[in-house]
Amino acid sequence: MRPVRIILFSSVVLGILLLALFAGPRMFNPFNLTTMDRDILYAIRMPRVVVAMLMGMALGASGAILQGVLRNPLADPYILGISSGASLCAALGLLSGFYFFGSMSVPLTAFVGAALVSVLVGAFGWKRGGLWPERLLLAGIGLNFLFSAVLMLLMSVSSDEGLRRAVLWMFGDLSMADWSLIPSAAVFIVVGMGLVLSRSKALNAMILGDEFAHSLGFAVQRERLVLFAAMALMTSASVSLGGTIGFIGLLMPHIVRFLLGADSRLLVPASAVAGGAFLCFADLVGRSILPPMELPSGTVTAVFGAPYFLYLLRRKDVLSI
């Protein structure tokens, strides 16, 4: 049963990737490309698809890790305040006229903000020589409120149009996806993914409880720290690629658990792949339904994701982790 499902799952993902490359407001015939088509394909669609894939993978995997680490089906990488911290940092950078790295400045400040907030959440969640799920979650929620409020405050007192538009960027925009950002972000995401995959057995054990994991010989606190760091790396990199895109981190692990089961060794990579494909799909929809205008992918993911999530909620007795 499961191999069949995995094959089905992979072919759907592959189909979406091809669609995202060749479909859109205008279709490309892959066997007969004009020069303009080729330019657009290489300079615009390919980086967009790669960025969507990377971001979605980072978010999907982060969600799966976080739901396990926090033992909470509601967890998603943004609940910890990482996104609002990143937005706030980017906004502060813009306000202070930080434009040293040209068009890389916003992504860079966003990344720094996300990383700083992760450290801060970790610091608040740290007690008696380890990270504690409830503390992490509460610290994250508190910081999230704080940063969103300060950002709102900045937005309402500032008459700077540029700031408003930059914050618009933070709400999930892939239209500016460019090759230049991809390598560095990809490194963080690959390192994070490697860390998680090497720890997925520990994650499996931790979901069943700290004592259980301990009795199996896992150093629970150390594993938790490594997983948390991996999640923070991936989420920060994804924010710097294209702002904050909601719902993927929350949703993908639930969908994958429903389709393929809850074993972290499969759940984490499959959530990653599903997240990437879903974001590609959302981006495809966002640029195709109202041409020549574009809808931000972040809103599309929520519009499509939320109803499916609610449907799943009805179908299943319990939304477990």
Next chain:
Amino acid sequence: MKRPLIVILAIFGLSFTVCAAEQASTPKRIISLSPATTEILFSLGLGGRIVGVTSFCDRPAEAKKKSKIGGMSNPSLEAIVRLKPDIVVMTTDGNPREVDDRLRAMSLKTYVWTSRTLAELPQGIRKLAGAMGVQEQGEELAKEIEEGIEKYRSEKSGAGSRKKVVYIVWPEPLLVAGPGTAIHDAVVLLGLDNVASRASSSYPRYSIEELIRSSPDVVIVGKGTGMDIRTVSQGVLKKLATVPAVRNGKVCYVSDHLYRLAPRVIQGIEELAACVR
């Protein structure tokens, strides 16, 4: 039984409004709730009578010294009332209707500016000037703008000869000037073709792919606030490297004259004309 009462009330109401209109024909204390109307009021020589403006009103320089009543979409009613205005000048383009309703409910007089296109601007100025009791100045300013517009009106009508233009308002995410903006009107006036004229909103988030396909002959980048627009727009221009405008170096950085429907639009049209010449 009830009808006579209504008639009496109506007559009473009518005479009251006529009275009020006469009394307020030269308002002494004016509040302007939009940057464009602030600029127009100053151009009409009413700067001295303005007592309050929004925090976005930055032109002319004296406007910055006026009391601030908040933003365009969220002006503080309290601040407005405290300034005891004879009239509050609002616009349908940016001020919420509720603000008008609330001000009227507090029996404050409002004047609502409704012009949205370049062609409507002179007439709008005449009407506003009339309401402010400065008809002559209004006529003068309106004439000046009409002459400016006529000077730049292009006779070109053949679609083939028209240059295709895109006006970038913000590069990341890409926002361009669509229909219903003074920019679009200026582009059309100059006999050019705005590639974003198909869009369904005034400042649409535009698809770069579609922009490449429409191969504009001239790219105009509007002035941004806060940061150097030349640096910010590098990314998008790199993506547009293959379109004729960028290939032939027809990328033009202009000021913000066309962002507001105010007397400065004429200078904006002048700049635009210089770009495509």
